[in-house]
Amino acid sequence: MKALDDHTAAPIAAEALPAEPGKGRRMVLNMGPQHPSTHGVLRIVIELDGETIVKARPDIGYLHTGIEKEFEVKTWHQGVTLTDRVDYLANLSNNLCYALAVEKLMQLEIPARAQWMRVMLVELQRIESHLVWLGTHALDIGAMSVFFYCFREREDILRIKEFFSGQRMMTSYIRPGGLALEPPRGWEKMVGKFIDTFPSRVDQYEDLLEKSPIWLSRTKKVGYISLDDMLDLGVTGPMIRGAGMALDVRKNTPYSSYEKFDFRVCTHTDNDVYARYRVRLEEFRESAKIVRQALDGMPEGEWQANAPKMVLPDREKMKTQMEALIYHFKIVTEGYRVPAGEVYQCIESPRGEIGYYAVSNGTSRPYRLHMRTPSFANLQALTPMVEGCLIADTIAGLGSMDFVLGDTDR
């Protein structure tokens, strides 16, 4: 075995050596579009000097499905199903943003019960999205068991979503005018059971990761990007909160009665992969707090706005009342008209600021709907984050950004 150990045995070819010291030969590596750590179809063209990244250029668009174009031929009512499919880990958040934009254009008041229900569901969605993030991110950097724990709880949330809407992912449950269906009997028990146990589960994840030297060495002081760069690039969400900035739409400009809930904007100052992990872990606890408050203080009343011209009528009423049948026919065939105008509505999704810019020309179809998606903006920070880092740290850095390619490409 001596020959194998003896590295001096084979002479190194002259062209493999750098022409002058410090100037190595560079290799271009094509990471993706099918790479397990990109969690979707993202291609990154990386220029390497040894193991160090000199240049990184993300190439997106592989998942572009023309959703914004599609909106222009759908009625406002049909559009909500498209919002589910933008960010497939934050369906309810996108539903909510769209619903709020349309309601703002129509200047429609939503009953308190529907608003609180929306907050509760969106926070469950945040927990679900962060669970998928934590599981897959830990898997990427080598901690396998966390994945199974996270997906155990995610399954509970998917069951809650299914219980409410009949769908595990593409819920379309939050609609302009309120909710799609009446909250099913027994939902309090189901959500209560989940939220009773969830905080102790977060402690489990923390125990699994926080004491692992591998986890700490792979996340601390990795994936640094300065706060100024982030602001310049328009980064939002847990990434910018991990840099110490309390940027959170829920607190800055509360929507859907968030001002009535007591919660903290979680920040961390280290600005590395570990800081982003800490922020999301704290957000698990804060979201659980919000869900608990919503559960305890859920107001009584209607779960839909009193707007028969835009909210689908009850099936029972359709069988007995002529007006209900007419409204149903009108909404389904022609759709409701939205007054001409434009609105930019933003909410805090699990990944950052979602902003829907909706333009109406007074007809029953959106004239233009632009989605400002957090993944698109956050992904721009990839280049400054990974340049100068080791290639193994790219995986950790990418994971800490928590982008969804469906959200990026739309």
Place this chain on the structure above:
Amino acid sequence: MLSEQVLTHAVAGEVNGRFPEAILEANDHLGELTLYIDPAQIVAVCAFLKHEGKFIRLSGITATDWHPADPRFEIIYHLHSFDRNLRVRLKCRVPESSASIDSVTGVWRGADWYEREVFDMFGVTFRNHPDMTRILMPEDWDGHPLRKDYPIHGHKYSYQSEKS
């Protein structure tokens, strides 16, 4: 002419005070301030709002196609100030005959991808942009999908082999 009521809005007043000719039109429909800016001054106004108006964040850039109206395109900038907790919308009208406008990448680096997206989807080019290429569609794509005269389907097949 700008209405007195809009000028009472702090941001409109600041911009109007510094660039008296820049605001062509303004409204605050649904409580959202929109300023129509002269396209020739958009970079100067953005730089002023960023450095002196504390609008350090650019939320996004997008466009609307008002085909067949002239000027055809509206380029829309959403600005956000964290310190003042304010949002403002800037708009520039761009005609189809010279569909280009100055890039604001010098003010916010984050404008890069948004401007590429607008170019990709609407065919409006941005002068002084570091890399004015398509971002979402394939590089050799024909046409700009979000233009109103671009069909929703049946435009062309993307694979050569499927052409008969």
